[in-house]
Amino acid sequence: MKKSLLFIGTIIFLMTAILSGCNEKEAIKIQNNFEGITFESSVFELVDASLEFYEKQNVITRVDVKYLFRNIAGRAVYDVRVTVEFYDKNNNLLTIGGPKYISLAKGYTEQGIGLANIISYSGEKVSEVDHVKIIAEE
Secondary structure (H helix, E strand, O other), X not given: OHHXXXXXXXXXXXXXXXXXXXXXXXXXXXXXXXXXXXXXXXXXXXXEEEEEEEEEOOEEEEEEEEEEEEEOOOXXXXXXXXXXXXXXXXXXXXXXXXXXXXXXXXXXEOOOOOHHHEEEEOOOOHHHXXXXXXXXXX
């Protein structure tokens, strides 16, 4: 009898713990703090970003988008999908880079740029890139 009550109590406790992590998604936050970069996310804040163009013989050959995030979700987040949309000066979508996946502890701010924080484009229309949108979504 005691074993069955303990078993049922454990099941109820585990189900409560598992379901307590379910939260409604917050509104998507859009930031425009960095030149040529727009950011969209409900779980991260963009704390640093840059758009870097690389040339070879006066021709743009690659564009790197570098970024650092802060977790503002109020909880740890896992496997957040990060993509970058590359646009020309007429706001036409050229391509989508990524995805990369990132997990951050509650309130954590990334400290340095690594390979996980760079999405590059070196395709046929790379010389037309004017601005980008970074999207981080669960």
